[in-house]
Amino acid sequence: MSALVKSSLARKWVMALSGLFLVVFLTQHFVINITSVFAPDTFNEISHFMGYNPMVQFIAQPILIIGLIVHFIMGIVLELKNRSARPIKYAKFSGNANSQWVSRNMIITGLVVLAFLGLHMYDFWAEEIGYKYISANPEDPTRYYEELVHKFAPFWRTIIYVIANVLLAMHLWHGFNSSFQSMGAKAINKGDGLRKFTYAWSVIIPAGFIFIALFHHFSHS
Amino acid sequence: MKLTLKIWRQANSEAKGNMITYPIDGVDGDMSFLEMMDIVNEGLINKGEEPVEFDHDCREGICGACSMMINGQPHGPQRLTTTCQLHMRKFNDGDTITIEPWRAAGFPVIKDLIVDRSSFDRIQQAGAYVSVNTSGNTQDANSIPVEKAKADEAFHSATCIGCGACVAACKNASAMLFTSAKVSQYALLPQGEVEATDRVMNMVRQMDMEGFGNCTNTGACMIECPKGIKLENIARMNREYLKAETLG
Numbered sequence: 001m002s003a004l005v006k007s008s009l010a011r012k013w014v015m016a017l018s019g020l021f022l023v024v025f026l027t028q029h030f031v032i033n034i035t036s037v038f039a040p041d042t043f044n045e046i047s048h049f050m051g052y053n054p055m056v057q058f059i060a061q062p063i064l065i066i067g068l069i070v071h072f073i074m075g076i077v078l079e080l081k082n083r084s085a086r087p088i089k090y091a092k093f094s095g096n097a098n099s100q101w102v103s104r105n106m107i108i109t110g111l112v113v114l115a116f117l118g119l120h121m122y123d124f125w126a127e128e129i130g131y132k133y134i135s136a137n138p139e140d141p142t143r144y145y146e147e148l149v150h151k152f153a154p155f156w157r158t159i160i161y162v163i164a165n166v167l168l169a170m171h172l173w174h175g176f177n178s179s180f181q182s183m184g185a186k187a188i189n190k191g192d193g194l195r196k197f198t199y200a201w202s203v204i205i206p207a208g209f210i211f212i213a214l215f216h217h218f219s220h221s
Numbered sequence: 222m223k224l225t226l227k228i229w230r231q232a233n234s235e236a237k238g239n240m241i242t243y244p245i246d247g248v249d250g251d252m253s254f255l256e257m258m259d260i261v262n263e264g265l266i267n268k269g270e271e272p273v274e275f276d277h278d279c280r281e282g283i284c285g286a287c288s289m290m291i292n293g294q295p296h297g298p299q300r301l302t303t304t305c306q307l308h309m310r311k312f313n314d315g316d317t318i319t320i321e322p323w324r325a326a327g328f329p330v331i332k333d334l335i336v337d338r339s340s341f342d343r344i345q346q347a348g349a350y351v352s353v354n355t356s357g358n359t360q361d362a363n364s365i366p367v368e369k370a371k372a373d374e375a376f377h378s379a380t381c382i383g384c385g386a387c388v389a390a391c392k393n394a395s396a397m398l399f400t401s402a403k404v405s406q407y408a409l410l411p412q413g414e415v416e417a418t419d420r421v422m423n424m425v426r427q428m429d430m431e432g433f434g435n436c437t438n439t440g441a442c443m444i445e446c447p448k449g450i451k452l453e454n455i456a457r458m459n460r461e462y463l464k465a466e467t468l469g
Binding site: 007092185 | 290395429445
């Protein structure tokens, strides 16, 4: 079992599994957020449930944070190991001739998304923690929609959300289908079905988040 | 055809190398890349200088010896060919061509454009074989039925010539395409099943020990492979390894 932890293939699985877990989380995050566009009351209800349900708060949320940290740390470890595997760089390297830019620069798109997560956590998670546990405010199941709309009022923040989601789409474009390859899925190489699905999902989810941000910015400005 | 060549020169494995510029004239489009290099070397020898060392053997795309990074691509810009099969007609008069050795911790430079690829031999020795009792009772080749599709796939994986272009092309200097091709050619056949667990475990362990990077599925290896070895082999190796680790 020790070889499983040390081997390059095991590192790929850790990266792939944590990535797939984050894709599932993103999908449910999007499904909840899109309700804010056409059903603010439903959005409030779900947000309240997510904010106060102990299973979500004390089991699902820590698992999510651990998954994110594992994905981030393994990404850095892989990047450092891969850099050391080529101590002398090429004078000329034509990467564009044989691979997509996004596949070669996951560390860049990943770090930008991570930096954005800092803002995102500050915007919503830190504020929520402050509201519930520091200020010890009473439960208010109607406040979430207003808070969301208020956040997207400034143009600069909306633009940051748009750019971050474009980078997220680029990260997912390679990462989502790559995770199936790393897991050894036969389907990723047999026909184009799974590959096309991962590409479509990588665009639809971030595009949906962009739509939500722009919708609230422009419909309330 | 007049060309300007920028070639990596390094006296030995310990020396610090650098790029040297060589102008060359009279290159014919029908020459192979290695024949052009021969002309460069004739010129250098006539001037009393050290010729550029480079690996070559069969010069017909079979042996996997020739190994040059040409303008940032292993074996140059033409798909599915080795350096020896690349012709100068792929270049234009006045071009500048950058020629470097494979760059990887697992492929240390010996001299100029020659790298030590014995790491590939060690990976093969770790498990890329089928133990057969050769005491004289040779079995008929067709006594074990093999599905045609699997036999074809195994043969395709076995066309890997071990040139190292996959490592050279990979931004991570990963050797997973090579290793997975060698794992696959046996994993697909019933003869390979008996030693499947040890094979994949030992070969992956050896690959990691040689200092190659981790595969991040960019697919550059498959595109640059002169034999068109598929990325599918890497997925198969990942499955084989998972099976070996979990089921034993």
